[in-house]
Amino acid sequence: MNKHLKRSALALAFGAAFASTHAQQLITIDAASPAAKPVAGYLRLGSTASPSGHTLGANNRYLTLDGKPWMPVMGEFHYTRSPEWMWESELAKMKAAGITVVATYVIWTHHEPKDGAFDWKGNRDLRRFVQLCGKLGLKAVVRVGPWVHAEVRYGGIPDWVVDSMRTRADDPQYLRYVGRLYREIGTQLKGSLWRDGGPVIGIQLENEYNLTGPGQGATHIATLKKLARQAGMDVPFYTVTGWDGTVYPSGEVTPVFGGYPDEPWAVSTSELAPKETYAFRFDSRVSGDLGAQTRAHSPGTAESDIDKTPFLGAEYGAGLPFMYRRRPVVSPDDIASMLPVQLGSGVNLMGYYMFHGGRNPVGGTTLEESTLSGGYNDTPAINYDFQAPLGPDGQQRAVLEYLRPFHYFISNFGYRLAPMTVRKPDVVPAGPDDLKAPRVAVRSAGDAAFVFVNNHVRQYTMPPLSLRFNVKLTGGDVEFPRRPVTVTNGSYFIWPVNFDMDGTRLRYATAQPVARIDGGADGITYVFAASGDIPVEMAFDAKEKTELQAHDGTLAEEGPTFVARPGTSPALTIRRAGAKPVHVLVLTAEQARQLTIADFGGRRRLVLTSQQAWVEGGTLQLRSVDEPAMRFAVYPALSRTPSGDTAVKNTGKDGVFQVYETKVPAVELASSFTQLREAQSAPPVMIGGLAKAAVQPIPESWRSAATWRIEVPKRLPDGIADALLQIDFTGDIGRLFDGTRMADDWYYSGYGWQIGLKALAPKDGLSLAVLPLRADAPVYLPKEGRPDFAGQPQVARVNKVSLVPVYKLTVKP
DSSP, X not given: OEEEOOOOTHHHHHHHHHOOSSOEEEEEEEOOSOOOOOOBSSSOOOOOBOTTSOBEEEBSSOEEETTEEEOOEEEEOOGGGXXXXXXXXXXXXXXXXXXXXXXXXXXXXXXXXXXXXXXXXXXXXXXXXXXXXXXXXXXXXXXXXXXXXXXXXXXXXXXXXXXXXXXXXXXXXXXXXXHHHHHHHHHHHTTOBGXXXXXXXXXXXXSSOOOOSTXXXXXXXXHHHHHHHHTTOOOSEEEEEOOSSOOOOBTTBEEEEEEOSSOTTSOOSSOOOOOGGGSOOSSOOOOSOOOOSSOOSSOOHHHHTTTTSOOEEEEEESSOOOBTTBOOOOOHHHHHTHHHHHHHTTOSSEEEEOSBOEEOOOSSSOOBOOGGGTOSSOOOSSEEOTTOSBOTTSOBOHHHHHHHHHHHHHHHHHHHHTTOEEEOBSOOOSSTTOOSSOOEEEEEETTEEEEEEEOOBTTBOOOOEEEEEEEEETTEEEEEEEEEEEEOTTOEEXXXXXXXXXXEEEEEESEEEEEEEEOGGGOEEEEEEEOTTSOEEEEEOTTSOOEEEESSEEEETTTTEEEEOOSSSOOEEEEOTTSOOEEEEEEOHHHHHTXXXXXXXXXXXXXXXXXXXEEETTEEEEEEESOOEXXXXXXXXXXXXXXXXXXXXXXXXXXXXXXXXXXXXOOOOOOEEEEEEOOOOOXXXXXXXXXXXXXXXXXXXXXXXXXXXXXXXXXXXXXXXEEEEEEEEESSEEEEEETTEEEEEEEOSSSOEEEEHHHHOOOSOEEEEEEXXXXXXXXXXXXXXXXXXXXXXXXXXXXXXXXXXXXXXXXXX
């Protein structure tokens, strides 16, 4: 091998960084034994071919697209909880975040509040929603219920149905109305199914179904599938949720799984024990309690089907809802650290609930789940923020930036990962509450593998670990890195072993693969992300006829091993006779979080920006909250400086990236609040409901609320896309009114409450009511949000009200 060596002080720093005072561990994973071949034919799928000849399929291990392994990323977005004028932009944002499949509930009560009076218009236009998915190149899974849960009154079944018949069973009267609902849905989806060339590839039947007895159980799910097919819903995949002892007809549907970083539906008023969501699964798929409202008394079909169906996810929490008795606030790390764990446990469809927040429509009454209507939980009447990566008004949350590099990894290399078998290391934790043993898994196929590591558990401090790995593969052992690395508290990552880079084998890397970009004649670029502060070490096969040219790092003789300096400059170029050059770009962890990958200007490009970015209608869209100056860097560079709403300047290079900057006209927005009524003594919080825990105060309790008038401009000024009304209050529950119309509501938790003025469209004057939070309220609040009562029995105050402009830039290539 011919090597161009570059000596620097980096090599010395590298060795020092590996030094550790912690006990060193060599984690051994035996991945050499052959894995069983995938078995197809057990699952009875619908029509799998599209008119253009593309096919979808499934075996007992993974999904397929055109006969090849396929690993999608699925995100939930409820069309009836979002204004229809937002849909296209929000779907485009989801696509830019690496979502490939959009899941959505059809919430029956939103469409048929009265017997026979169906509404499929405006925000309820299912047909237009799935057509927009198709327009943007997204696939769709429609979750048709009839019971969906979704924190909706009666699980989404209309009042008039619940009041007059037996539900969720093969009751003839109920099935007549379910059949009519399904025919309505089938009409909406006509022409948009996969077999028609449309985006709808899946139908989910029911939800969290574990009822057994006459007319229930697997028989009822089989009946629902039959009704769906009779209604024209012929799709490749039929799914059911697989947790909490679910029952279904084996082979007729595929179970999908989930897990959450906390349990808002629990009754504890303190922190929970470490969740199994952060522990690798080697022998099971079903997480613990996911909040099903019915209880099973024995294992469900999903447990006995584990060798017959692929491990697919639908409800891994991309956030959490606030419920009255329990209001956990999650961090980006709490969510993103689940990805290495779930992927390392064998998940071959990463599905999130929710990926986009929303708000409940209001009919003759509010439609939320509540103890007043017999629900297990109390939830806000309108707000369904869910701490989701995309907020109800399209705002990007920090968690999205943490998830995106993993999504790009799945999009680019999921076809390699999907066929890989989960391998158990020689050292595993004794259980989810064992915080000392390393949390490691491997997935392998033949001589290639990925190593998955997680050292983050929500609300618990993990010890630093000094680790090396020995992965035993069919072609021999791969032991790495050269010196132990310190995996600190909060770290989590995916590292490749024997990773093919267009003909060159990367023996291992202590950095996470993110993407492969074809730069045409300029060559292929592999993008990696550094794993925090762990030095980036890449080892190559010395026997290969390859030339390694170091650019920003050190190439050592042994191995040979390359130590990269993360940044925007190319770290390494690999040259092989007769092949395109392969460039290696290693971004810092922070840069990787600012990365958006999208088709722009006629090719696939990397976009680095701290602004929210997506592509819509062939243009790059940038959204900036309270910051008129915008900067974005593009690679490969555009052939000429793009045009924008304001002049865009080419300001030079940042490594391989071409940098562009602009500043839109700044806007000052004024808001104010004036107290109208002081709080009265709030009644004690009652204990009751099905959970026998704190229940939301009854409506008459609002007599004790404090109120404020809020002044905002009557119209948005020109030059901004929106304005976010930010309400910082301390109390129990806040309700925002436009005149007498409740426009939004919020359970206090310390997490910020925002409302977009464009969607709010106030007409009659805004006012805010805050119900006092009692010091003795038996509700869980995170310690960061727990107020100081200063010896007082209750608190109800507004700390600040602000109006923040949202700037938007449209960039044309």
